[in-house]
Amino acid sequence: MHLPEPRGPFTRALRADLTAGALSPATVDLARRTAATCTDPLGDEDLQLALAVCYELHYRGFAEVDDAWEWDPELIGLRAHLERRHTEALRALVGDLEGTDEPVDRQLSALVAADDGPSLSSFMARRGDLEQWREYLTLRSVYHLKEADPHTFAVPRLSGRAKAAMVEIQADEYGGGAPGRMHSELFAGLMRDLGLDAAYGALWDAAPAAAFASVNTMSLFGLHRRWRGAALGHLAAVEMTSSEPSRRYSAGLRRLGFDESTTVFYDEHVEADAVHEQIAAVDVCGSLVAEEPDLAGDVLFGAACALAVDGLAATHLLGAWEAGRSGLRGQRPLAA
Ligand SMILES: [Fe+2]
Ligand SMILES: [Fe+2]
Structure with missing residues (x-):
């Protein structure tokens, strides 16, 4: 499959980096900021698509993206910002579960x-x-x-x-x-x-x-x-x-x-x-x-x-x- 169209500044930067072959510090910073400032992580088009792109490298990958990205430590570090925010949002969504x-x-x-x-x-x-x-x-x-x-x-x-x-x-x-x-x-x-x-x-x-x-x-x-x-x-x-x-x-x-x-x-x-x-x-x-x-x-x-x-x-x-x-x-x- 091909990389999806960007949905905001973050997915635009991520897409450019993945095709160019190197993650720029500005993109990592955008990930950190997107995760820190977005108010509705589960409904945020830029954040959710970026996370899906990161995960897709473990499934079938993208035609334009080198397979080696799958275990790129910086990309996994970037993904961790998104995962933290996503997990917090899940916790908030389901509330306290009484076992x-x-x-x-x-x-x-x-x-x-x-x-x-x-x-x-x-x-x-x-x-x-x-x-x-x-x-x-x-x-x-x-x-x-x-x-x-x-x-x-x-x-x-x-x-x-x-x-x-x-x-x-x-x-x-x-x-x-x-x-x-x-x-x-x-x-x-x-x-x-x-x-x-x-x-x-x-x-x-x-x-x-x-x-x-x-x-x-x-x-x-x-x-x-x-x-x-x-x-x-x-x-x-x-x-x-x-x-x-x-x-x-x-x-x-x-x-x-x-x-x-x-x-x-x-x-x-x-x-x-x-x-x-x-x-x-x-x-x-x-x-x-x-x-x-x-x-x-x-x-x-x-x-x-x-x-x-x-x-x-x-x-x-x-x-x-x-x-x-x-x-x-x-x-x-x-x-x-
Ligand atoms: Fe099924
Ligand atoms: Fe089933």
């Missing part, structure tokens, strides 16, 4: 049950029109085209039952050996059916900060061993809030006349995640906490972040549509 003596899977269920964020799936089931569907898929493509990858970074940090259970889930996400059944591939097919460019990263320029805040949260948890508990809690919350909403998304597409060749991405999740949610909460998170009880708080934190950051994306789209605006950036043609 209890209950098994962690029950605490996760309680957290999910208490989530009162707006239901985007209900809107899409009943009212979402084709253009809103395109916008929704564009936003979600930032994650779903690399579905499962951010959490997979946590696998080598685990052992025993938690690891085996997590690999069982991830194997399904990756299609169980059939490339065409990979969830990222099923999502790409869905995008193409709705006339969108499904190439990896192709729609980044149209995606709002909320899309990157979501994936950056997963990358943060997956790439730092210190956050392994949060990575697993995040995965559990994703799995636990997927099956029923997927049924609604599928219904929304059928309402618009699409058949099962298009809805297969959601239909697959209705089935698979009804099973995954149990494995993730009980076998993955339960086993991790049995082995490392001190991580219970991080598991709940990761789960709470998943719910809250998803809520931000839903609020962003629904708010824009309510106001008669697009929830995407710019007027770029989205079609392939």
